[in-house]
Amino acid sequence: MTDNANTPISVVGLGLMGTALARAFLKAGHPTTVWNRTAAKADSLVAEGARLAPTIGDALGAVTILCLTDYSAVRELLGDAGLAGTTLVNLTSGDSAQARETAAWAEKQGARYVDGAIMAIPSAIGTAEAVILLSGPRPDFELGALGTISYLGEDPGLASLYDVAGLTMMWSVLNAWLQGTAMLKTAGVDAATYAPFARQIAAGVADWLPGYAEQIDKDSFPAEVSALETDARAMAHMVEESEALGVNAELPKLIKAMADRAIAAGHGGEQYPVLIREFERAGE
Known part of the structure; x- marks a missing residue:
């Protein structure tokens, strides 16, 4: 992998995230070309040293970072641009099927295609806290100016899959915290008081993951801590x-319904990760 701040970079799409990406490359010393449908969005970056490309075709360089609305916008924008010899790093949000389809399309146009996902808010870009997931052909250039780069493998759909899996984790934790917060508010406990305890619980549960992952990978779920039928109670x-508190019970009812199905299928004496079988099957 080339670690050279002189590598020219192009950034296409200058929303909040695209602007942050371009600014990080500029700060790291990369000659940076930018393009956006609304050219005025590039003004601040041009003032900082970026070059504004007059057309999308002119913007395409040896390394072109895409940060657009969706995968359809990528195909629409680049359809007639001439991609031969370009390495596209697509950091546009989408799903794994779209990533694989776009990779096949780009490769037919003569481009080298790397898919990616940004696990950070714009203000974190350029710091170690910003995690950038990449999948597809391993990049032969350095993107460390953006943050912590995590290469996942040759399958171009992996970055999108990890992205969605991470969002599932994020929203599940937040929803569980909101459920508990709503319950405690009925007793006059405010969210700030509950938050440290909730954080301790979340961290403790996170420590269980390696052991639970081992059970899932072995497809063996001995009840070493607690049986699912005990958890269901x-x-x-x-x-x-x-x-009883007048709090929405949809979330706990959903969790209980999944556990009940697993118990009815004969898994009540096994440990909680056996619920992976409920998650693996399509809803009815």
Whole structure:
């Protein structure tokens, strides 16, 4: 991999995130070309040393970073641009099927295609806290100016899959915290008071993941800590408490329903990760 701040970079798409990407490359010393449908969005970057490309074709360089609305916008914008010899790093949000389809399309146009996902907010770009997931052909140039680069493998769909899996994790944790916060508010406990305890619980659960992952990969779920049927009784208390307090019980009911199905299928004596089988099957 080339680690050279002199590598020219092009950034296409100058929303909040695209602007942050371009600014990080400029700060790291990369000659940076930018393009956006609304050219005025490039004014601040041009003032900082970026070159504004007059057309999308002129913007395409040896390394071109895409940060657009969606994958359809990528295909629409680049359809007639001439991609031969260009390495596209697509940091546009989408799903894994779109990533693979776009990779095949770009390669037919003569481009080298790397898909990616940004696990950060714009203000974090350029710091170690910004994690950039990449998949597809391993990049032969350095993107460390953007943050912490995590290369996942040759399958161009992996970055999008990890992105969605990460969002699932994020929203599930936040929703669980909001459920607990709503319950405690009925007793006059505010969110700030509950948050440290909730954070401790979340960190403790995170420590279980390596062991639970081992059970899933072995497809063996001995009840080393607690059997699912025991957990289901606690879930019933969570539903009952929510309803008694006048708090929305949809989330705990959903969790309990999945556990009940697994128990009905004969898995009540196994440990909680056996619920992976419920997650693996399509909803009815």
